[in-house]
Amino acid sequence: MTSTDVRTDAEDSGPSGYAAARLRLLQEEAQSGPPRRSALAELTDDWLAGLFGAGATELRGASLVAVGGYGRGELSPRSDLDLLLLHDGSDERAVAALADRIWYPVWDLGLALDHSVRTPAEARKTAGEDLKVQLGLLDARHIAGDLGLTAGLRTAVLADWRNQAPKRLPELQELCAERAERQGELQYLLEPDLKEARGGLRDATALRAVAASWLADAPREGLAEARRRLLDVRDALHLTTGRATDRLALQEQDQVAAELGLLDADTLLRQVYEAARVISYASDVTWREVGRVLRSRAVRPRLRAMLGGGKPAPERSPLAEGVVEQDGEVVLARAAKPDRDPVLPLRAAAAAAQAGLPLSLHAVRRLAAAARPLPTPWPAEAREQLVTLLGSGRPTVDVWEALEAEGLITHLLPDWERVRCRPQRNAVHIWTVDRHLIETAVRASELTRRVHRPDLLLVAALLHDIGKGWPGDHSVAGEIIAKDVAARIGFDRDDVAVLSTLVRHHLLLVDTATRRDLEDPATVRSVADAVGSPGTLELLHALTESDALATGPAAWSSWRASLVSELVQRVEAVFAGDAPEEPEPGETSAEQERLAIEAFRTGGPVLSLRAQTEAAAGEKDEKADPEPLGVELLIAVPDQAGVLPAVAGVLAMHRLTVRTAELGTFDLPDSVEGSVLLLNWRVAAEYGSLPQAARLRADLVRALDGSLDIAGRLAERDAAYPRRRGVVAPPPRVTVAAAASRHATVIEVRAQDAPGLLHRIGRALEDAHVRVRSAHVSTLGANAVDAFYVTGPQGAPLPGDEAASVARKLEEMLRG
16 A cells, blocks of 8 residues: 555545554555655645644634644654644634644544644744744644745744854753753663754754754764664654653663664664764764854954954964864864875874864864775884874863764774674663773873883773674683784784783783682782783783773772772782782681670670771872771671571661671680681661661571561562562573682672672572682672682582582572
């Protein structure tokens, strides 16, 4: 059935015919994208024109006008109908009756309607007072009635817009900035709003408005295609959900991808991000041009008066060979020859970033059009300019995005294509892979004074996740790519080896520090063996911090920083020839000994809370306010079963987050029967203040004697809060870490974090009749990554088959 047939059916059948024709149109698999949106708009035009004609048989001086998206002829399946009933004011009663004849059938069909009834003068006055109304009228399109009335309004509104542009465009820019602040950047969000987020459909509409002002224009290349792609995704979202929504929720992305014929949700997100990036970059360039034009208009009359007329030549200041600053932008010098100077793109980019200025659109396009490939290996100047660009701090981001918008980054680094706009389905990460790499370089630029080879640190920051575009472990894949890239850009063999080691082990320090027992010599030696040298360790320490800070707020904290620093100090000692000593069994501090004796004397748990600060760890300036690392909770309790789950459960009840946990036995004198368990925990309040030690002790006494139903209390609390629908968490995974310690078996747990998780794990380990020697607890976003050092009842590591059995049963418990 053709769109003409559909429209004819609608005309013959009235509102019910329109509804049926509309449904058939939306169900046609052969028609989608712009043709379907246009056909839906035409079908709706014909129906509304029929309603208008039936109700305006004797009315003159009135017209029905589509505005906004409908005015552009772009109707998505669940789009609002934006309508203006325009009239000359001669018969307001008849106009009101006509409005009812149009609006009510629309409402009866359940269609969303944004409507108004105005004279041309009223419409212009409202537009002058409300920027959003004015933007909608810029796309006004005649549907029915007095064509001259509609045409007159269009002409007047466009004239008003162009006359008022110097005042209204800054207002529009501020509106866009406020919306971006609220909604975030479309090109990085896991659940983006296709319309409202920065780089979305609203920004595309704003660019049309700027072009209509004749004051400035947006870069046209790729803009129409980017906008079409976002509209196609919105259409598919409306069809799959049956709702008028613009938010691409996680649970709907697979269906939307299938509707569009795409491979998977990641492919969908990547296309959305690419489109958003085009619109965002066009917006940046356009608003910069608007500002330049408005500044020029403000200054020019005064200059003409001073100089006696004539247009002054723009001032050009040299920045580097072939690169100058002009009017707040970096442009190419008149004598520059990009077709003969393959280093010029990097030199211009480095100069712009160092000066904190944007690269002009014309300069980037000229460089892209004339760029010659660099020889392999790169000349020293090219490598130095890349390092300078990466080390320029925050300005690097905008310059890099300008190069990427014109394809210069993949021209220089072909491996970049696999990570470009690649989503990261991890709540900890706030950036796509490529932006995360640049953010890491920005963070690393702040740490270059801490290392002897800042160039290696910056290049490692750029490459550390380059393997995420390939199957398998991204660190392993990245090591291979890093070797190739480092050699291609001109590093010598030794530097290539260091860079590949940094990429291969960029997660080593933070993973080891948060999941392994730093008192175990095997832990420290394994890190020293992997890193290889003090110089590489220094770089890896800085890279670890840069990577974590660039990931997101959940990836780095004072606590993690202190653990990583402690590990680095221990590895440095190994490199200095000071082998780590085996820990003395039963070695305790005076405070622990005091608590143990008190617990034995009283026959019950004894505990103390003591705050730890970053200043104590030597991480901050003495004058700075110390940042809490958490609270040290020391517990001594007569040896008995169930201590770990009891303590973990009580802490969960009091909303205390566990960061580390160490368990050991205090040996009483030979003449005394029995032993005392010592637990050294680092905890922090989820929110609010810490509970009193007396309350913790009272609940712990009840938990140990069985009178406190921890599982029931946690379940009640969980049930009191309604569950939000969200992405289904991946299943938990429990593994045995081979050769991680000579003294214990290390069982690693990766699961969705939840209140009482450590309590449940502790109960399961107790049921398996294993003894927990220490626990290293880490939470990254919604993910818990915990390691438990366990032994058999006699204190020896578990045999291989028994360890595997414990891990399997623990995983089954967590899955259940």
